Amino acid sequence: MEEARDYQVNLEVFQGPLDLLLFLIRKKKIDIHDIPIATITREYLAYLNQKAKINLEREGEFLLIAALLIYIKSQMLLPRESELEGEDDPRKILVDRLLDFQKIKAASTLLREKEGQQKRLWKRSAPPPLPIKQEVELVEVSVFELAEAFLSLMKRKEQENIRLIHGKEYSLEEKMKELIERLKENGYLDFREYFNSQESLEEALTSFFCLLELIKARVVIAVQESLFHPIKVWPTQGVPS
Amino acid sequence: MRTRLKDVIESLIFVSLEPLNLEKIKNICTEFSNSEIEEAIQELVESYVSNERGIQIIQAAGGYLFSTKSEHDQWIRRLLSLENKSKLSHAALETLATVAYHQPVTLAEISALRGVDASYSLKSLLQKKLVKITGRKKSPGRPLIYRTTDKFLTYFGLNNIKDLPSEEEILKILDEEKILD
Amino acid sequence: MRTRLKDVIESLIFVSLEPLNLEKIKNICTEFSNSEIEEAIQELVESYVSNERGIQIIQAAGGYLFSTKSEHDQWIRRLLSLENKSKLSHAALETLATVAYHQPVTLAEISALRGVDASYSLKSLLQKKLVKITGRKKSPGRPLIYRTTDKFLTYFGLNNIKDLPSEEEILKILDEEKILD
Numbered sequence: 231m232e233e234a235r236d237y238q239v240n241l242e243v244f245q246g247p248l249d250l251l252l253f254l255i256r257k258k259k260i261d262i263h264d265i266p267i268a269t270i271t272r273e274y275l276a277y278l279n280q281k282a283k284i285n286l287e288r289e290g291e292f293l294l295i296a297a298l299l300i301y302i303k304s305q306m307l308l309p310r311e312s313e314l315e316g317e318d319d320p321r322k323i324l325v326d327r328l329l330d331f332q333k334i335k336a337a338s339t340l341l342r343e344k345e346g347q348q349k350r351l352w353k354r355s356a357p358p359p360l361p362i363k364q365e366v367e368l369v370e371v372s373v374f375e376l377a378e379a380f381l382s383l384m385k386r387k388e389q390e391n392i393r394l395i396h397g398k399e400y401s402l403e404e405k406m407k408e409l410i411e412r413l414k415e416n417g418y419l420d421f422r423e424y425f426n427s428q429e430s431l432e433e434a435l436t437s438f439f440c441l442l443e444l445i446k447a448r449v450v451i452a453v454q455e456s457l458f459h460p461i462k463v464w465p466t467q468g469v470p471s
Numbered sequence: 472m473r474t475r476l477k478d479v480i481e482s483l484i485f486v487s488l489e490p491l492n493l494e495k496i497k498n499i500c501t502e503f504s505n506s507e508i509e510e511a512i513q514e515l516v517e518s519y520v521s522n523e524r525g526i527q528i529i530q531a532a533g534g535y536l537f538s539t540k541s542e543h544d545q546w547i548r549r550l551l552s553l554e555n556k557s558k559l560s561h562a563a564l565e566t567l568a569t570v571a572y573h574q575p576v577t578l579a580e581i582s583a584l585r586g587v588d589a590s591y592s593l594k595s596l597l598q599k600k601l602v603k604i605t606g607r608k609k610s611p612g613r614p615l616i617y618r619t620t621d622k623f624l625t626y627f628g629l630n631n632i633k634d635l636p637s638e639e640e641i642l643k644i645l646d647e648e649k650i651l652d
Numbered sequence: 653m654r655t656r657l658k659d660v661i662e663s664l665i666f667v668s669l670e671p672l673n674l675e676k677i678k679n680i681c682t683e684f685s686n687s688e689i690e691e692a693i694q695e696l697v698e699s700y701v702s703n704e705r706g707i708q709i710i711q712a713a714g715g716y717l718f719s720t721k722s723e724h725d726q727w728i729r730r731l732l733s734l735e736n737k738s739k740l741s742h743a744a745l746e747t748l749a750t751v752a753y754h755q756p757v758t759l760a761e762i763s764a765l766r767g768v769d770a771s772y773s774l775k776s777l778l779q780k781k782l783v784k785i786t787g788r789k790k791s792p793g794r795p796l797i798y799r800t801t802d803k804f805l806t807y808f809g810l811n812n813i814k815d816l817p818s819e820e821e822i823l824k825i826l827d828e829e830k831i832l833d
Contacts, residue, residue, distance in 0.1 A: 245587060246585060331584060333572070338565050341567070342558075346558075350541035351538040353539075355488070482720040485720060491731075498734065524659060543663040590825070597825065606815040
């Protein structure tokens with residue numbers, strides 16, 4: 231009765247069958263190198279019989295070790311000519327596993343201590359601010375480069391739209407409004423992203439002309455952080471970010 | 472005022488969010504010789520040991536990193552309004568210990584050593600980047616093999632994988648039966 | 653050793669991502685009086701001014717904050733660009749994965765697989781030498797074909813491209829959610 235309660239107390243901590251075996255060995259003060267297989271098998275099976283307490287997901291793993299125990303027990307019962315020792319001992323396979331596992335558990339204990347020490351040390355999760363404002367070195371993109379980038383995008387759009395019927399018309403004014411709205415909302419516009427979002431070649435063309443107008447009027451400025459970076463369009467002033 | 476190498480290195484370590492290793496420092500401070508750099512690091516680390524300050528330079532995963540001192544933990548947690556930082560689960564820690572001491576190792580080997588299926592905890596360790604896939608074993612089925620990462624070293628404050636608790640330390644724990652349950 | 657208030661405050665400023673103001677420090681260091689705190693801050697700030705170091709405590713937005721010094725700016729920039737160079741953006745990673753698993757592959761194929769134009773991230777991967785051009789496809793337009801490089805293998809710690817986990821293996825790793833551990 232008392233034993234059953236013992237198991238219950240420790241139930242949650244049995245991560246697996248090897249955990250349980252080690253617990254039984256320690257509890258019975260058994261020498262791990264000379265395990266009385268019959269006793270330990272009986273104890274182990276008694277635990278397994280308390281079905282309700284076994285996690286069903288883990289049951290197979292517990293049964294596997296039970297099978298191993300029973301196998302070893304049967305091997306021990308075979309008549310032999312000489313004393314069992316060393317490599318011939320059928321218990322060796324189990325003992326080796328338990329020793330390995332015991333070491334892993336001990337290592338876990340040591341790592342847990344180290345983890346605790348480290349958890350008390352705090353590191354920065356973000357870099358400190360630089361004394362000089364780290365402005366991105368923006369390169370102003372020429373209209374030519376812009377057009378070049380647009381051309382390649384247009385080519386793609388053309389391929390995509392080749393079979394689309396161009397029904398809808400886009401007014402310059404509407405597009406202009408839409409562009410300014412977008413700038414107000416996001417603070418900037420990703421050139422490629424924006425054109426990719428256009429539904430048809432015509433719409434993309436209309437948008438592009440609007441953008442050219444806005445650049446000419448210096449309402450917006452097209453910049454690149456550096457070569458090969460995406461081209462971004464920023465308002466020069468007046469458009470709150 | 473002349474720029475001192477020691478100060479440059481201090482600022483570099485300060486900016487870096489991960490341990491900054493000697494190799495990187497050398498790649499950045501190209502104006503200085505290797506011996507000058509090594510000397511400056513030495514001097515810097517010593518200045519933090521002798522100077523009692525609130526912050527320190529620690530060595531982890533082969534590099535240098537700033538951190539607070541453990542005795543200030545409670546105040547920092549008040550600032551960040553945090554309870555104790557979350558720790559690895561028992562299963563994850565056991566799996567991690569298995570990988571650390573048996574690497575390179577396969578999932579099947581880890582599961583056999585632990586006596587339970589370790590795939591779930593291995594997945595969480597992969598996601599936490601404490602463990603990585605580094606190839607395949609030349610055995611039937613060519614299973615993936617796993618190793619611990621640099622982040623693993625940093626996590627436990629180890630400078631090198633050789634700094635893992637030794638066999639003697641492990642045996643000592645076993646003698647004392649202080650094993651975590 | 654007695655914990656010194658000055659050191660506590662130093663560690664608080666260190667971990668704080670925003671300028672830490674006096675009010676907050678007082679709210680955290682409740683064991684100390686206001687005048688003690690003000691004195692300690694004074695002392696701390698002065699120690700950084702007089703002690704020539706690579707880092708400093710500055711006052712900004714009504715609070716205290718660690719920062720590097722402007723004379724070290726050029727080295728810090730080198731570090732940051734070095735770190736940026738070794739980092740992969742999410743888009744680049746996705747493109748790299750597409751190349752790795754579908755090689756030999758063309759830009760159009762990558763873009764189709766990712767659902768977005770991959771030319772920018774492909775260019776950055778070419779610059780990082782994680783991907784290389786290995787010829788042209790014998791199809792209309794004769795597009796360039798891409799493969800991963802040896803540097804790619806080194807980056808991910810693999811010996812051979814065949815060591816990459818297969819899609820089934822990755823799915824299996826990610827699909828073990830239900831198993832208790």
